Amino acid sequence: MATTVALSSSLKHHLALGVRIPQSPALCRRNGGRVSTFRSFPVAMATPLEVCVKASVTTPNKLGDCPFCQRVLLTMEEKHLPYDMKLVDLANKPEWFLQISPEGKVPVAKLDEKWVPDSDVIAQTLEEKYPDPPLATPPEKASVGSKIFSTFIGFLKSKDPSDGTEQALLNELSSFNDYIKENGPFINGEKVSAPDLSLAPKLYHLEIALGHYKKWSLPDTLPHTKSYMKTIFSMESFVKTRASPDDVIAGWRPKSAGVFFPQHMKYIIAVQRVSFSQLVNGLLLDERSQNSLPLLAF
Ligand SMILES: N[C@@H](CCC(=O)N[C@@H](CS)C(=O)NCC(=O)O)C(=O)O
Numbered sequence: 555m556a557t558t559v560a561l562s563s564s565l566k567h568h569l570a571l572g573v574r575i576p577q578s579p580a581l582c583r584r585n586g587g588r589v590s591t592f593r594s595f596p597v598a599m600a601t602p603l604e605v606c607v608k609a610s611v612t613t614p615n616k617l618g619d620c621p622f623c624q625r626v627l628l629t630m631e632e633k634h635l636p637y638d639m640k641l642v643d644l645a646n647k648p649e650w651f652l653q654i655s656p657e658g659k660v661p662v663a664k665l666d667e668k669w670v671p672d673s674d675v676i677a678q679t680l681e682e683k684y685p686d687p688p689l690a691t692p693p694e695k696a697s698v699g700s701k702i703f704s705t706f707i708g709f710l711k712s713k714d715p716s717d718g719t720e721q722a723l724l725n726e727l728s729s730f731n732d733y734i735k736e737n738g739p740f741i742n743g744e745k746v747s748a749p750d751l752s753l754a755p756k757l758y759h760l761e762i763a764l765g766h767y768k769k770w771s772l773p774d775t776l777p778h779t780k781s782y783m784k785t786i787f788s789m790e791s792f793v794k795t796r797a798s799p800d801d802v803i804a805g806w807r808p809k810s811a812g813v814f815f816p817q818h819m820k821y822i823i824a825v826q827r828v829s830f831s832q833l834v835n836g837l838l839l840d841e842r843s844q845n846s847l848p849l850l851a852f
Contacts, residue, residue: 602635602636602638603636603638603663604637604664605623605626605627605630605637605639605640605661605662605676606639606640606642606651606654606660606662606663606669607623607627607639607640607641607660608620608623608642608644608660609642609643609644610801611645611804611805612798612801613800613801616641616798616801617641617797618644618797618805619798619802619804620661620797621703621755621756621758622661622673625661625673625752625755626661626673626676626677627639627794628754628755628791628792629676629680629681629689629748629751630680631790631791631795632751633684633686633687634687635680635684644658655669655671659672661676663676663680665679665680673752677748677751677752681748688747689747689748690747691741691742691748691749695742695747696748696749698733698741698749698753699730699733699741699749699753700749700753701726702726702727702730702756702757702760703753703756703760705719705725705726706723706756706759706760706763707809709722709723709768709770710768710806711810711812713812720770724773727776727779728775728776730779730782731777731778731779734778734779739781739785740782740786741753746786746789750786754786754787754792757782757783758787758792758797759802761783762802762803763802763810766799766806767803767806767810
């Protein structure tokens with residue numbers, strides 16, 4: 555099996571859920587079967603939190619390039635919560651993972667004995683369960699910079715330099731620049747907070763993907779956005795949880811290539827439980843029959 559899994563020591567939790575998570579012999583040898591992280595933990599927690607995250611596609615047993623996963627890991631780091639990462643190969647999703655996450659998406663975190671999907675929900679739940687140190691912001695600040703990611707994707711996918719997608723991104727980055735100039739250095743002022751932890755991984759992807767696929771970089775007219783990125787990207791928690799540039803580049807390849815992704819392919823993903831990467835790589839691998847079927851057959 556191509557999937558790499560970092561096992562938690564808390565086998566009891568899996569048994570309670572009725573899901574058996576297979577062990578990866580390589581990982582078990584490497585680190586007692588787990589990719590655990592321990593910094594300084596003022597919070598007394600008996601068991602590390604379990605979290606399923608995307609595995610690297612370039613380096614075995616490494617964290618991959620999901621900005622939503624990084625957001626969750628950053629939240630746990632900033633709250634000094636110990637966690638166990640289970641690395642999931644999204645190109646070959648194992649059955650135990652699909653039982654935990656029927657939509658086949660990461661991140662998924664185990665909170666109060668339940669597997670919880672979606673970084674918004676996970677971050678909110680962590681805030682409620684572990685309010686100290688607080689990462690919450692007033693509601694009006696929660697959406698600062700929230701259109702940057704979608705405009706970045708629009709520009710990355712664009713093949714027409716005059717279609718306005720670059721300008722749309724610049725407008726969002728410029729509003730953000732003005733906001734940080736007035737209110738910074740972080741979105742909520744002096745301290746990092748939840749919206750920073752959501753936005754920063756997306757800005758990291760933006761910088762690497764646009765640099766690689768469009769030879770584009772942030773203009774010097776946005777110094778506050780630039781210094782914001784520099785500050786967050788050098789935080790210990792960010793360095794520890796970031797994906798490698800090679801993974802980020804690989805992850806955005808389908809979008810930058812403008813891969814056609816019609817509705818019936820979404821149906822194949824849902825029913826056959828194959829991944830986006832399998833589809834774009836041109837093969838549909840049926841795990842149960844072990845047959846490789848040409849994508850054109852669909
Ligand atoms: N809204 C979700 C988005 C999660 C998401 O889209 N994750 C991607 C990886 S970055 C995924 O799992 N995709 C499934 C796949 O590639 O098969 C969240 O905030 O957690």
